[in-house]
Amino acid sequence: MSERPEDKLLADRRAHMEAVKAKGIDPWGGRQDGVQSIAPLVAAYAEGLEVSAAGRMTGRRQFGKANFLDLRDWTGKIQLYVKKDIVGDPAMELFNLLDIGDLLSVKGKLFKTKTGEITIEVKEFRVLTKSLRPLPEKWHGLSNVEIRYRQRYLDLIANPEVMETFRKRSQIVAEWRRWLTERGFIEVETPMMQPIPGGATAKPFVTHHNALDMQLFLRIAPELYLKRLLVGGMEKVFEINRNFRNEGISPRHNPEFTMMELYQAYSDYNGMMELTEGLLSHLAKTVTGGTKVKFDGREFELAAPWPRKKYLELFQEKAGFDWFDAEKVAAKARELKIEVGKRAPEAIASDVWEHLVEPDLSGPVFVIDFPVELSPLTKRSPRDPRTVERFELYIANMEIANAYTELNDPIEQRERFERQLKGKEEGMETIDEDFLVAQEHGMPPAGGIGIGVDRVVMVITDSKSIRDVVLFPLMRKTD
RNA sequence: GAGGGCGUAGCUCAGCCGGUAGAGCAACAGCCUUUUAAGCUGUGGGUCGUGGGUUCGAACCCCACCGCCCUCACCA
Numbered sequence: 001m002s003e004r005p006e007d008k009l010l011a012d013r014r015a016h017m018e019a020v021k022a023k024g025i026d027p028w029g030g031r032q033d034g035v036q037s038i039a040p041l042v043a044a045y046a047e048g049l050e051v052s053a054a055g056r057m058t059g060r061r062q063f064g065k066a067n068f069l070d071l072r073d074w075t076g077k078i079q080l081y082v083k084k085d086i087v088g089d090p091a092m093e094l095f096n097l098l099d100i101g102d103l104l105s106v107k108g109k110l111f112k113t114k115t116g117e118i119t120i121e122v123k124e125f126r127v128l129t130k131s132l133r134p135l136p137e138k139w140h141g142l143s144n145v146e147i148r149y150r151q152r153y154l155d156l157i158a159n160p161e162v163m164e165t166f167r168k169r170s171q172i173v174a175e176w177r178r179w180l181t182e183r184g185f186i187e188v189e190t191p192m193m194q195p196i197p198g199g200a201t202a203k204p205f206v207t208h209h210n211a212l213d214m215q216l217f218l219r220i221a222p223e224l225y226l227k228r229l230l231v232g233g234m235e236k237v238f239e240i241n242r243n244f245r246n247e248g249i250s251p252r253h254n255p256e257f258t259m260m261e262l263y264q265a266y267s268d269y270n271g272m273m274e275l276t277e278g279l280l281s282h283l284a285k286t287v288t289g290g291t292k293v294k295f296d297g298r299e300f301e302l303a304a305p306w307p308r309k310k311y312l313e314l315f316q317e318k319a320g321f322d323w324f325d326a327e328k329v330a331a332k333a334r335e336l337k338i339e340v341g342k343r344a345p346e347a348i349a350s351d352v353w354e355h356l357v358e359p360d361l362s363g364p365v366f367v368i369d370f371p372v373e374l375s376p377l378t379k380r381s382p383r384d385p386r387t388v389e390r391f392e393l394y395i396a397n398m399e400i401a402n403a404y405t406e407l408n409d410p411i412e413q414r415e416r417f418e419r420q421l422k423g424k425e426e427g428m429e430t431i432d433e434d435f436l437v438a439q440e441h442g443m444p445p446a447g448g449i450g451i452g453v454d455r456v457v458m459v460i461t462d463s464k465s466i467r468d469v470v471l472f473p474l475m476r477k478t479d
Numbered sequence: 480g481a482g483g484g485c486g487u488a489g490c491u492c493a494g495c496c497g498g499u500a501g502a503g504c505a506a507c508a509g510c511c512u513u514u515u516a517a518g519c520u521g522u523g524g525g526u527c528g529u530g531g532g533u534u535c536g537a538a539c540c541c542c543a544c545c546g547c548c549c550u551c552a553c554c555a
Contacts (some may be wrong), residue, residue, distance in 0.1 A: 007489080008524060009524080012507070113513050138516070142491090244552065335552095
């Protein structure tokens with residue numbers, strides 16, 4: 001990244017650019033009509049077919065009077081054959097000013113070389129953009145992860161599978177929207193900047209609005225706003241958008257990440273399970289052609305239905321005692337070197353659960369019926385009042401989704417908020433009164449779900465790090 | 480936030496027990512009209528992440544800092 005004009009590699013390229021200019025040619029081109037995409041062009045091969053293509057020159061094999069180039073666009077690669085006899089002397093002079101990395105357009109006819117490679121015999125070409133910096137090397141490519149993330153454009157040029165992953169991401173999200181819209185859901189956008197951050201328990205980013213002199217938080221979840229829409233009569237509603245959490249970074253966590261939240265009036269968490277199975281297996285099929293996905297060397301079958309396992313039973317099986325048995329839980333926590341201190345018993349028990357149970361949740365599996373203490377926005381289960389109608393979906397040991405039968409009783413909702421507030425530092429959390437007022441107007445019984453879009457993309461594209469499915473993951477600033 | 484690993488040419492990497500910097504590709508000059516990691520001959524290219532220290536001498540040993548990766552913690 002260092003700017004060193006004396007660098008010979010850069011100086012040579014600048015000299016080539018100046019020489020192009022001196023010929024009266026704009027080194028940064030302009031509109032070029034009639035350009036065909038390379039992959040279909042190769043697929044439709046016919047001897048002598050007149051074609052036109054444009055792309056980046058990624059390789060060159062020179063023979064003085066006959067030259068072979070590799071031209072790449074985002075669909076594929078084709079070889080160019082540039083012969084002095086055909087293009088003529090002036091064009092050949094210009095050709096010799098080209099550098100690897102330049103963008104050009106060409107016209108010519110297709111033929112096969114004696115080794116059978118489909119090639120364009122170039123009749124004329126045009127410089128579309130001179131490149132002033134060298135590209136990563138052709139054979140080993142670019143593997144330095146820091147450069148890959150900081151200069152993603154180089155990653156996209158050098159590593160075709162990276163381009164492929166982000167094309168798939170686009171395909172997944174587009175199909176996701178289509179699938180829901182087809183089923184009567186409407187997509188909305190709710191505030192990213194919120195006066196009271198709610199809907200999850202995470203540390204928010206803080207910001208400030210000057211004109212209103214108001215403290216604002218980047219949202220940690222859209223939940224409370226989407227539920228207001230449920231009150232307003234939007235019976236099937238979803239949002240795909242960014243959430244921001246001011247917490248640690250890991251292969252599964254980026255401070256800004258994409259979440260889909262969805263609410264369906266008159267449904268419940270069972271409805272959400274069916275919807276999730278249908279949606280995710282459909283997305284896998286769309287992108288990979290089947291419902292089996294490979295991730296990190298393992299294979300996962302996403303065809304419905306997926307097993308349902310009760311949270312408390314999973315714990316009992318693994319631990320050999322009850323989740324609510326605070327003493328045994330605390331003892332086990334110490335054994336597992338989990339912090340006990342003065343923390344709430346349910347927080348400790350939840351940590352112990354994660355240590356004992358989570359490693360076995362290769363999935364896909366719905367973990368259902370969570371203890372009420374862990375779920376302030378969820379309706380209590382009529383079968384077991386210690387638990388709520390909530391599930392988390394695990395695939396490849398990753399938490400992919402979190403869903404509930406939504407609590408729509410405003411009186412109990414207020415109590416849950418107040419109970420949650422105790423034990424938090426003063427001033428850190430405020431009750432969202434507006435939301436409670438909305439709920440007092442009558443929120444329909446509903447099922448709701450949040451699905452981590454980045455993680456779904458990870459699973460479907462076999463990407464081990466969230467940084468491989470986020471184009472520009474957060475990095476420390478350099479210098 | 481804690482622990483571990485890494486940082487050498489544009490890129491990918493060597494560099495042993497401390498003796499003063501190497502390769503391939505890329506670049507430049509030359510030869511070459513069907514190559515495909517083209518080939519052959521020749522040339523240039525380094526703040527060894529940054530700053531200190533130890534030493535006659537440091538890419539190498541020590542300390543601090545910067546950045547990246549992994550594990551853990553917080554979380555989705």
